[in-house]
Amino acid sequence: MLDPTALGSVRAGLWWNIGLLVAALRVGTVIQMLPSLPLAVRSSERPALTVLAWTLALALTAVLCVGVARNKRPPYDQMALFETVAMLALFGLGFLTVAPEDRVGNWVAFQPAYALSLMIGLSVLTSRRVWLLVLVLIPTADVLFCMSAESVDLPTLIGNVLTLVVLPTITRLAFRYTTRIADLADESAARVAEFARREEERRAQAAMHNGAAVMALLARDDLDRLDAGARQALRVQARTETERMRRYLTGDQLVRADRRALAAVAEGAAAGFPDLRIDLITDLGAHVLVSPEQAEAVSAALTSILLNVRLHAGAQRVVLHLDEEDGIWTLTLHDDGVGFDVATVREGVGLREVVRAELARQQIAVAIDSMLGTGTTVVLRGTHQELR
16 A cells, blocks of 8 residues: 555545545456457457457556556546447447347346446546436446346346446445545545744744844844943853753753753853842742753743843832742732833744743743833743653
8 A cells, every 4th residue: 555645635646546446346257357358259240340359448447547547546527428328338338249148147248337437437436417327327228238138037137227326336435435435535634734833933933933032132233332241141051042042042941950050040040140130039939840841941031031021121120029928929020110001012932932932831820010110020921840
């Protein structure tokens, strides 16, 4: 069985394999016919027409196989009309070449069996009108052909007709059902691919945002106006964010370590902003420990928030407060800057991806409250528990 994904979709792979099945069924019918060819030629009153009929059947099979190989799917509607006309011609030649006593129950009269194989193949037609036309014309021709036999009983005639109608119809329903499943699989794959693309885009934004902001600060013309401590803090931030971006680009995972004190994470983030007046109050949560992944996310989130304070808030003071009660720790960052209207201002990449999305992945809740002229407050909450 061929790999459907090599053709770009499950539906394409399914129809390629259905095409192979249709072609194999037709070739198998021809193989069953061939041993009777010498007898058919000897017993016919018109051997030349007999050879013509058999040649036409072989040619139809060859055309089908070439079409399947070229189009990677079963016959199209246009070919169906051609094959239907050719099948009617085969029945017409059967009236001229097959003796009445041989028209039912043997391979000398190959037309009924070949018609069944042809109709099963055509049951995959997309056009319902063409299919109904096929379903009327070919069984009608088969009935007329069998009724012209020297002797035929009614149950055999009815059975032959039902076989030509029921079996291809059931096959058509099966093909349509499997095609629908393939379409659903393709739709699901497309949705998964889109979700993966969005997730990768979000991860890239989260990994690159703080680094881009720090590099923009390092590239400013007035960098020399900062004191030595601020410039050194920027360099430390640059190394930290460069390592974060490197891990994203290389796919390296965060190196696991022991649990980290959340107070130390907050203090480390604040140390990168010596130009801001930050009051650290962490005594009530000094015992709170978080996983390395949570520490990484909180550090990136605090850095992103403080970058916003530095660039946009115009704050005179920042308060960073940590406490814990009943197993819930709360880390609050408040600045007395210009603030913004949370109802109308669209959050940027930093707040949307680095803060909200990344912390949510670590089961850390985020609440942001701000008003024009009163500053901004960001509250992070998580569960303090023993790590397994």
